[in-house]
Amino acid sequence: MVQRANTDTIRPPFPDAGQRDHSALDLVHTAYRRLEHEELILFLKVRSLPTTGSDDELASRLAHYDINTYNIPGTYTGPKASPNELRTKATGKSGSPSTLPSPPDPQMLAPDLPVELIAEIMDRLGDWELSKAVGVPTSLPRPLSWTRACHTDEALLTGYLPVIRSSDPGVNPPTKVGTSLAVRFGYVHVLAYFFLHHRDIFLEVFCPHKMIPTIASNHGRIAVLSWLKHTMDDNPCLPRLQTTVIAECIDGASRHGQVASLDWWLQHSELVADRVPNPLPFEYTDYALEFASAKNHIAVLQWWKTHNLSPPYLPLKPGRSLDFASTAGNIDVLTWWASSSMEFKYDKSAMYLASCHGKVDVLKWWLQSGLRLQYDGEVLVGATKHNRPEVLEWWDKSGLEVQYRMCDVEEALEDAIGGGEEAREWWKRKGVDFNTTDKEWTQLRNLN
Template sequence: MPPTESARALRILVASSIPSPIEEPFLSTLIAQKNIAVRSIVDSAEWKTSTPYASIPNVSTDRSQPCRPFSDHDDVHRTAAELCAWADLLVLAPMDANTLAKMLHGVTDSLILEILRSWDVSKRTLLVLGMSTLMWENPMTKKQISKIRRKWNWVRVLHPLLWTFESKGKRYLPWEGREELMGAIQNQLDLMTLGQDVDVSMGQTPKHSLSLRPAAKPSSPLPPEIWSMILDFTGDWELAKRLNVYTTLPTPQCWLRAASKEGPHSFMDKLEWAILTGTLDDVKHLFNTHTAPQWLSSQAVRIIMRFAMVPLLYYLESNHADLFWASFGHAFLPDKASAVFGRVEILEYWRTSPTFLNKEYTVDAIDGASRAGFVHILEWWRNSGLPMKYSEAALEQASSRGQIEVLEWWKRASMRDDGHVRTSGDESEPEGSVPPTRKPLRLKPGKAISFATQAGSLSTLRWWVTSTIPFSHEDTVAKLASTHGHVDILDFWQLLHGEKMIYDNQVLVGATKMGHRDVLEWWKKSGLRVEYKTCDIEEALEDGVEGVKGQQVRRWWALNGLNLGVGTSEWMRTKVLNQS
């Protein structure tokens, strides 16, 4: 089963349509970074000479041309689709003028162009052009770049790689875009991981936004001392600073420099501090007196999202469009507002904003809201008039987290007039005139029962059993409960199914490997026939946990008939627990 909580790496697809001196150093730098996974496509001629990285060649999709190392041209098309699905970010570095022209006209005669034509435009693309100075200065290039900037807002054009021609051949000019490219990638990594350390129980005010404060401080019916006590109790330093309430809480590491006596130094530090503690006028003043950056820091974005600073979003959208799009464009706002911050105000802003006419968002929005327990966010999506995009992860993650209220919401939202829920295989539509927003949603239970078992959420397991919703993967419950040491779930499952409880010899193997002596004892006393092989148990003991838990299961097996000093036939013979 996939993990439910661990943060994954930013997956970057690097594609080069021509050989260049920047490719290998760039890939070396990327591969050395933490939290980044890289796959690359290189020029076919360069691939034949081999590279120190696992790359694939930019083969032709023309069926009359060879396509090695792919088995056939269908394999090329399949690989393009797989890479598009895998990657979070596409980096074209460099792309030559010929490929640029083909891209703008939708041509798909190579693997790179096939990927560009198939690319999900809710995911960003970074473009480094590579061409001669003569081509770069040609009006056609300026026209093409202008079109990309006006029409292709998912593509960010960075500093080009240029060259001239001399008597000795091609001479590359110094490339000044490395820092810009790495900064853009770091920005994407920061935005993707934004919210992974956010406590969703803190700072959530679904009905009222803690936006940028007005110039005049509102009167409070409570004395300042009481407010200080309340906010000290919450442990939320940022909320105290946002509300301008004195606190004795220690300053978080990320705010030490800005909160010091010297105050913030760089423009971004000053901007972050103004966003947290100042007014909208303070933020405007900073922008009016400084050159706007290419993008906001992840800390600035986090504060804007956390406190639903809609007036500031309006200001950035109207006055700093490029900065706004780089920081909040594509699916970022709806996904993070739904899955991480639980802010209806930002969702409503996004829904009505002219910048987001296509209303791009991913399944992460609704799946994440389910995981976080944001019923009010799910209800907003249901009433928004927008299509509901979600996957099996919505119910799987809610089950893993024990979000019973979320599960109840999904059950109500899927209920048909006849009292039955609409599941993923149910294609029937309700009769009569029903508004699209109120049509029963299709439930996608997926492996919800397995996720609940693995997490040890007995209350969730009980909910599924009594919900009348069809679900599968019941055969995994005994094994997962044994492997993860959940005796209470084993008790419940046996009470529910009795002798018809589904299990195999892996229940003892998993418990042994993970050091759960209490689970082994449960199976011994269960009255159920449990088989095992000495070879499997020996392997589990060798590969299993060490320390006290490892010693406990070894001692348990020694007391319950395990003999490792036997012949091969006996070693592989199927035995029954507590029977000779």
């Protein structure tokens, strides 16, 4: 059962402009718009924020940062509460003093859904971190990775700097779970805070040369990527991004379907004609297309095709993409590759892996694809070992010539997953008698 909420409000990951007093945000924005371009750049650099964009965009970036970072009077519009009520919210115990300040709890403007329904949706997502970050009651168990979380990790869940400061990060430095979450949720203001006020912790725990760019790429957090590049450009003493890390970022973006991240890495690379200052290498491996094929990310595959056929003409590295797609049962990906006019390679692993994983639809696709089929008797051995009688039945009815040895089948049954009883029964119905002579035991036989 979903826990019923005891409040009509939901706390966002960190307060944003849509949940604040617009007059305060507008006031700060208007003040920054009066500045000259060079002055805006100065304030952005002081805050380690990106400096690209129009003057209005720069002013807006500064305004949103200040609203999220500083306790600006009149910022929040939540209902007034007595000090005792505030202590109750912060501690869960009436009259008990709070050790940490509670982040603002603004009224929700949207969506018009009961909090119980939102909680049900979050529980179905199975994302405990997200549920806790937005303040939705959840029945999800605390992940094992959070069992050793410290006070600062808990504070990072809120994304609210006063709470994070009160956790005393200098004494209680965050762990990997907290820092990863800050990047995943795009808490640029939190990254900037640790960079400016806890530089040693930032370098050691946040790992700006590896952890930040990889997690940001995996989750499409291009604002984090932009902030990181700007910070590195302005601070040459920081560790540089190695080509192996960049390849991991681009491969990871493909794996997670993050086209926005791929766009960012290409736009900030040395391959484009209109280069940004201090462009980065654009490195990737076969995993980019292989993972995209395994995860059914056709939009990512199309992105690679588009940039292969037009500047900067990225070389494709299909690797074993069709094997990955066959294993995962991604018919749409197989169809995309077959009709893409792009070069690709495959071997008998594709139909073998499909047989092992019970992907009958994939086997049907290969049969009807018009591509040259590559397979051998191992498809029957693999299907038997993985206890896939439905696959054995398909091969028997397919009309394709495939051979087997009884000794190989018996060995597969001995090692079969779950005992292989279903596969054994299928072979018996086929009329195979395992009590036979040594000659017949090793003789090649046609299945159909």
